[in-house]
Amino acid sequence: xxxxxxxxxxxxxxxxxxxxxxxxxxxxxxxxxxxxxxxxxxxxxxxxxxxxxxxxxxxxxxxxxxxxxxxxxxxxxxxxxxxxxxxxxxxxxxxxxxxxxxxxxxxxxxxxxxxxxxxxxxxxxxxxxxxxxxxxxxxxxxxxxxxxxxxxxxxxxxxxxxxxxxxxxxxxxxxxxxxxxxxxxxxxxxxxxxxxxxxxxxxxxxxxxxxxxxxxxxxxxxxxxxxxxxxxxxxxxxxxxxxxxxxxxxxxxxxxxxxxxxxxxxxxxxxxxxxxxxxxxxxxxxxxxxxxxxxxxxxxxxxxxxxxxxxxxxxxxxxxxxxxxxxxxxxxxxxxxxxxxxxxxxxxxxxxxxxxxxxxxxxxxxxxxxxxxxxxxxxxxxxxxxxxxxxxxxxxxxxxxxxxxxxxxxxxxxxxxxxxxxxxxxxxxxxxxxxxxxxxxxxxxxxxxxxxxxxxxxxxxxxxxxxxxxxxxxxxxxxxxxxxxxxxxxxxxxxxxxxxxxxxxxxxxxxxxxxxxxxxxxxxxxxxxxxxxxxxxxxxxxxxxxxxxxxxxxxxxxxxxxxxxxxxxxxxxxxxxxxxxxxxxxxxxxxxxxxxxxxxxxxxxxxxxxxxxxxxxxxxxxxxxxxxxxxxxxxxxxxxxxxxxxxxxxxxxxxxxxxxxxxxxxxxxxxxxxxxxxxxxxxxxxxxxxxxxxx
Numbered sequence: 001x002x003x004x005x006x007x008x009x010x011x012x013x014x015x016x017x018x019x020x021x022x023x024x025x026x027x028x029x030x031x032x033x034x035x036x037x038x039x040x041x042x043x044x045x046x047x048x049x050x051x052x053x054x055x056x057x058x059x060x061x062x063x064x065x066x067x068x069x070x071x072x073x074x075x076x077x078x079x080x081x082x083x084x085x086x087x088x089x090x091x092x093x094x095x096x097x098x099x100x101x102x103x104x105x106x107x108x109x110x111x112x113x114x115x116x117x118x119x120x121x122x123x124x125x126x127x128x129x130x131x132x133x134x135x136x137x138x139x140x141x142x143x144x145x146x147x148x149x150x151x152x153x154x155x156x157x158x159x160x161x162x163x164x165x166x167x168x169x170x171x172x173x174x175x176x177x178x179x180x181x182x183x184x185x186x187x188x189x190x191x192x193x194x195x196x197x198x199x200x201x202x203x204x205x206x207x208x209x210x211x212x213x214x215x216x217x218x219x220x221x222x223x224x225x226x227x228x229x230x231x232x233x234x235x236x237x238x239x240x241x242x243x244x245x246x247x248x249x250x251x252x253x254x255x256x257x258x259x260x261x262x263x264x265x266x267x268x269x270x271x272x273x274x275x276x277x278x279x280x281x282x283x284x285x286x287x288x289x290x291x292x293x294x295x296x297x298x299x300x301x302x303x304x305x306x307x308x309x310x311x312x313x314x315x316x317x318x319x320x321x322x323x324x325x326x327x328x329x330x331x332x333x334x335x336x337x338x339x340x341x342x343x344x345x346x347x348x349x350x351x352x353x354x355x356x357x358x359x360x361x362x363x364x365x366x367x368x369x370x371x372x373x374x375x376x377x378x379x380x381x382x383x384x385x386x387x388x389x390x391x392x393x394x395x396x397x398x399x400x401x402x403x404x405x406x407x408x409x410x411x412x413x414x415x416x417x418x419x420x421x422x423x424x425x426x427x428x429x430x431x432x433x434x435x436x437x438x439x440x441x442x443x444x445x446x447x448x449x450x451x452x453x454x455x456x457x458x459x460x461x462x463x464x465x466x467x468x469x470x471x472x473x474x475x476x477x478x479x480x481x482x483x484x485x486x487x488x489x490x491x492x493x494x495x496x497x498x499x500x501x502x503x504x505x506x507x508x509x510x511x512x513x514x515x516x517x518x519x520x521x522x523x524x525x526x527x528x529x530x531x532x533x534x535x536x537x538x539x540x541x542x543x544x545x546x547x548x549x550x551x552x553x554x555x556x557x558x559x560x561x562x563x564x565x566x567x568x569x570x571x572x573x574x575x576x577x578x579x580x581x582x583x584x585x586x587x588x589x590x591x592x593x594x595x596x597x598x599x600x601x602x603x604x605x606x607x608x609x610x611x612x613x614x615x616x617x618x619x620x621x622x623x624x625x626x627x628x629x630x631x632x633x634x635x636x637x638x639x640x641x642x643x644x645x646x647x648x649x650x651x652x653x654x655x656x657x658x659x660x661x662x663x664x665x666x667x668x669x670x671x672x673x674x675x676x677x678x679x680x681x682x683x684x685x686x687x688x689x690x691x692x693x694x695x
Contacts, residue, residue: 003030008059014093015055023048025204030056033179038199040149040192041181045328047204049181050089053145057179058097061142070140072118076127076161078151080105081278081298083121086147094119104130107275124152124161128449131167132386141172146180146195150321153191154366156451156612159375162194166400183324186364194369205362211327211337213356215349219314219342221255227312227342228260228292236310236338237290242326244315244518246270246296250510252314253294253486265291268486271298272457272512273470277485300325313341316351316662318518320364323355347658354528365524370630371403373622376415377614378451381424381435385443389432390425392416411622418619451612457512460484463492463500473511475499483508519608520574520662522555522636528575529553532655533648537639541582542648542656549652549660550577557608558636561597565589575659586645594633599624605631 003022005012007030016022022030025043032039033056041049057073064072075090077083087103094101102110102117104126110117116137122130131138144165152158168176178196184205185191192199216227224241231239243249253268260266265288267281278298285293286306293299300322311330317323327339341352358365379398384390392412399407416433419425425433435443442448460469460482470484475491481504482489488508489501526536529551534540540551547570554562556574563569565587568580589597598605605627606615615623 003027007031007034008055010062011055011058011093011097014096015051015058023052025049025202026052026055028204029053029202032200032202033057033177034060036060036177038178038192038196039180040188040196040199040201041179042185042188042201042203043181043183044205045183045324050086050147053179053181054090054093057143057145057177058094058099062097062099070118071116071120071130071137072140072142073120074127074141074144075119075121075147076124076145077121077147078123078157080107080123080275082148083123084108087121090121124157124164125449125452127168128160128164128382129446131164131171132382132449135171135386138168138171141168141176143177143179144168146178148182149180149191149195150182150185153185153194154369155610156372156375156614159372160378160451162371162400162403163375163379163398165195167398170397183321183328184362184364186366190369211339211356211360213352214338214340215352216312216340216342219344219348221252222259224252224312224314224342225256225260227340228256228262231310231312231340232261232290238285238288238307238309239292239312240299240305240308240310240329241292241294241312241314242299242317243294243296244317246272246512247510248315249294249296250483250486254483254488256292256294257486260292262290262292266486267291267293269293269295269299271296272472273485274468276467277470297322297325299329305329309338311337311339313339313352316348317355318520319366319524320355320358321366324359324364327359345654345658345661347655347662350531350655350658351528351662354524354531358524358527365521365527367521367523368632370626370632371406372611372615372630373407373415373618373626374612374615375451376407376412377419377424377617378448378612380416380419380433381439381443381448384425384433384435384439385448389434390416391431391433414619415622418622419617422617424617451614453610453613458494459498460489461498461500462489463502469501471512472499475511481506481508483510519556519610522553522558525555525574526553528659532653534646537642538644538646539586540646540648542650542652543582544578544652544657546580548579548582549656550579550583551575551656551659552577554636554639557605557631560601560605560608561589561594561631561633561636562587562640564597564600565593571660573660573662575662576656578660582647583645586640586643588641589637590641591633591637594637595624595628598627598631598633602627 025041025047029039029041029052033053041052043049061072075086077086083103083105091101099119100112100117101119103121104116105123152161180196188201188203192201228239243252249268249270253266257263257266267285269278269281282305285291308330311327313326317326327337330337330339343349343352376395380390380395383394392409395412396404396409416425420427423436424439426436457471457473460472462469472482472484475482475494480491482491487503488506490504490506491499491501493500530536532551534551542549552559553575559572559574563572563577566583570578570580602623609630
């Protein structure tokens with residue numbers, strides 16, 4: 001069906017007037033949305049998904065929305081930056097049509113005649129806050145849109161959104177229309193069922209842009225400067241460089257600003273910089289005629305930084321999804337993505353090639369979904385704050401039917417009782433649990449609405465201007481200079497929770513709080529080792545100097561458990577293990593053995609799979625089982641029980657040796673900072689010193 005003014009008589013000009021014709025995904029998505037169906041729009045980046053859902057919604061409700069009234073339509077975006085980007089995109093057509101639109105986030109709260117606008121853009125945390133604290137404003141909601149849903153799904157914030165949507169059903173009724181938009185996902189019907197209920201899947205792949213990929217050798221800062229020089233000589237003026245760590249952003253951006261032709265037009269961007277600095281970077285990159293932005297995943301998302309001529313990858317992404325997000329930022333207005341990948345060795349070249357091949361084929365190599373129990377702790381606090389107490393029945397009432405079957409009353413009771421043990425709730429009176437003084441303060445300040453891990457460390461301020469530059473790990477006592485935002489800074493004073501600094505020309509070092517580390521799925525890891533010659537269900541072993549390399553392909557989490565049952569493990573990566581001696585046979589742990597391994601490695605596994613900030617408040621057995629479900633231990637046990645071991649004669653190939661170091665920079669950085677933090681805690685805690693015999 002071709003859509004045009006007859007189908008969208010009142011809004012077509014506002015949304016599509018500046019385009020020659022609607023895109024294929026728009027033509028397919030508009031009709032079912034106009035009919036009031038729940039629709040999941042799945043299409044590649046830059047295919048017009050926003051207009052595909054916004055135009056028919058505006059057509060449906062135009063004239064029924066008064067300028068001052070209850071909230072009518074909610075748009076949920078994964079981050080504050082994306083709410084701002086969505087607002088910039090929707091505001092012009094909405095204003096032209098006379099539809100009030102605003103944002104409700106920690107940064108922006110637009111009002112219409114003193115009230116929330118009928119159409120409002122929120123984050124999941126803001127929606128939780130509205131449903132919890134202002135339920136009366138939610139009773140008139142007729143439509144809700146979940147934008148960029150793939151970013152949230154499979155995370156604590158996505159699970160939080162599921163529960164908040166169910167709570168919204170209880171306020172507004174289940175008749176509200178639900179829509180979602182996403183980049184390509186492996187199992188769209190399964191994802192739609194979690195958030196939309198019964199929904200029509202509208203999927204489009206013909207809009208995918210071709211990928212022109214080029215290999216560059218070397219990814220040191222000096223090598224990258226040379227690559228940028230080559231790209232500039234070929235006419236590329238706006239280049240986005242992706243790396244995997246905030247420390248690498250600072251190191252590379254500082255070098256490029258001193259040793260490349262772009263100089264002052266090199267901009268660092270990562271999550272430890274203050275919002276003010278990040279937005280300034282985005283604006284300066286947008287306005288500059290020629291510039292380089294060096295970023296982590298903060299610029300994987302659809303933040304408006306204008307046209308990007310070229311994407312240069314200077315670190316192997318941990319997943320196909322991450323790769324697609326990164327390369328999708330380039331040449332958004334053309335039919336071709338131009339991307340380069342800088343390789344340190346043959347193993348990295350192999351990983352890049354496989355990621356690109358899988359991405360082009362639409363295979364994300366993604367693992368299974370599992371609900372994270374830690375979100376129940378957060379929701380219990382929100383309920384207790386809003387309704388003065390929480391009970392097992394009230395907590396069960398926010399669960400969709402499929403989750404309610406998994407969490408019977410006795411299991412929920414154990415969670416609430418553990419929250420009492422941790423001082424989050426008072427001991428119950430008549431089955432009613434109320435907030436403690438501590439969590440009352442959390443509720444008063446809005447902290448209970450977030451499932452985002454709060455990084456440790458200290459705030460870094462400019463001593464003269466008072467401007468917050470960002471956040472870093474606690475400085476070492478002897479530290480003088482640090483580096484943040486691409487500038488070296490001299491520490492002038494260390495105060496509780498913050499550091500006062502001056503900008504200087506020095507040689508600062510960047511240290512950032514560790515929130516997560518790259519996690520490679522077993523599906524992707526097996527794809528890699530099978531490319532190197534392993535048959536399905538097979539592991540390979542080969543001599544490497546005085547030791548042996550075992551090519552397993554289990555991924556980041558499974559290999560941690562498997563390594564528990566091997567002798568003489570020297571080092572491991574998601575793909576290969578270095579052993580001191582050749583194993584005669586493969587260990588065959590069953591699910592019970594593997595659960596014991598989860599228990600022994602619980603904290604590191606929880607961080608690796610991102611269980612959320614409230615995971616530590618669950619009963620220990622619940623913590624273990626939540627990780628067990630997420631890791632699919634039955635699948636690991638089946639694989640190990642049937643796996644075979646084949647010896648490859650000769651010395652280990654170059655790619656095998658390189659795979660041992662894959663993602664090593666990030667793992668070692670995380671381990672180093674954690675060791676330093678533990679040492680500082682021991683120095684400051686007499687009981688720890690005494691336990692170690694240190695008087």
